[in-house]
Amino acid sequence: MRVRTKICGITRVEDALVAAQAGVDAIGLVFYAKSPRAVSIAQAQQIIAALPPFVSTVGLFVNASRAEIDTILSVLPLDVLQFHGDEMPDECERFSRPYYRALRMQPGVKIAERAAQYVSAQGILLDAWVPGLHGGTGERFDWAMIPSDVAKPLILAGGLNADNVTQAIEQVQPWAVDVSGGVEVSPGIKDADKVRKFLYAVQMKNAQLCDGAD
Secondary structure, X not given: OOOEEEEOOOOOHHHHHHHHHOOOOEEEEEOOOOOOOEOOHHHHHHHHHHOOOOOEEEEEEOOOOHHHHHHHHHXXXXXXXXXXXXXXXXXXXXXXXXXXXXXXXXXXXXXXXXHHOOOOOOEEEEEOOOOOOOOOOOOOOOHHHOOOOOOOOEEEOOOOOOOOHHHHHHHHOOXXXXXXXXXXXXXXXXXXXXXXXXXXXXXXXXXXXXXXXX
């Protein structure tokens, strides 16, 4: 199985193009005003317009109102929605758009049970839990906490970088990996070299997996 990649928190056209040219599968655009990686509709339009074919765009929302999301979807051709707040299944489904549900690895939370509530989700994104923050923390959680009975494809996030993503893939065997802070100079500003090294590390691991399959 080829592990897919997503670079989240893109705020600049040049960063999106670096990621695309290096082989990323998807980029994430954050529509959450409290995030240092938040983008305006105008920024998002420029980024999406510059992307080459076959790079998916994911819009990240945190407890956004229906009106806010409807407004964004009326002008932006987002491929997938990512819900990173307290959204219930019906709130995720009302937009008739593929979506991921992000769950933070909070102590005591039964991840498999929570994930099972979102039967219509394309996948479940697992991220580190930091009180008061909704992702993009740069913190890694203990991958051994991930249950083996989550019924949806897993997207692994939280503290990933070029140095640990190979180990993460080997241990977790996720459908995809998602990175933001691990490839940045500062929040929202990507480091081209880090982006390329991260994606190259995943590509090399994928090549090993393919060789093993043969």
